Amino acid sequence: MKALFELGQEVVCVDAKCNRPHLIPVPLVEGNYYRITAMRVCSCGQVTVDVGIKSITQFGCCPKCSMRVEQFGSWWFNQSRFAPIDHIKEIEKLKESLTITEHAIQKEASYN
Ligand SMILES: [Zn+2]
Numbered sequence: 001m002k003a004l005f006e007l008g009q010e011v012v013c014v015d016a017k018c019n020r021p022h023l024i025p026v027p028l029v030e031g032n033y034y035r036i037t038a039m040r041v042c043s044c045g046q047v048t049v050d051v052g053i054k055s056i057t058q059f060g061c062c063p064k065c066s067m068r069v070e071q072f073g074s075w076w077f078n079q080s081r082f083a084p085i086d087h088i089k090e091i092e093k094l095k096e097s098l099t100i101t102e103h104a105i106q107k108e109a110s111y112n
Contacts, residue, residue: 003047005036011082048076
C-alpha cells in the first residue's frame with residue numbers, strides 16, 4: 001500500500017469508528033483536522049500514521065495483519081481514517097459553485 005500523505009500534511013478525519021468493539025474507543029473526531037507527524041509501514045505493507053495523539057499502551061497492532069507493534073508513545077492510525085484537506089476544500093468549492101449556478105438558474109427563471 002502506498003502512503004497517501006506526506007509528513008507535516010494537514011488531514012481531516014473521515015473515519016473514527018472502532019473496528020474492534022472490545023478495545024478502547026478511537027481517540028479521533030470525524031471532521032476534525034490533524035497533522036501527520038510520523039508515518040510507518042508494516043511488513044505487510046499497511047501504512048499507519050501518527051497525528052500527535054499519545055498512546056496509552058506500549059504495544060498496538062497493525063490494522064491489517066494484526067502484528068504486535070511497539071507504539072513508541074504514539075497512537076498509530078490506519079491512514080484510511082484520514083483524507084487530505086485540500087480534497088475537502090475542493091469539494092466545498094465545488095458545492096459552492098453548484099449553489100452559485102443554482103442561484104443563477106433561479107434568477108434566470110424568475111425573468112420568465
Ligand atoms: Zn501489518
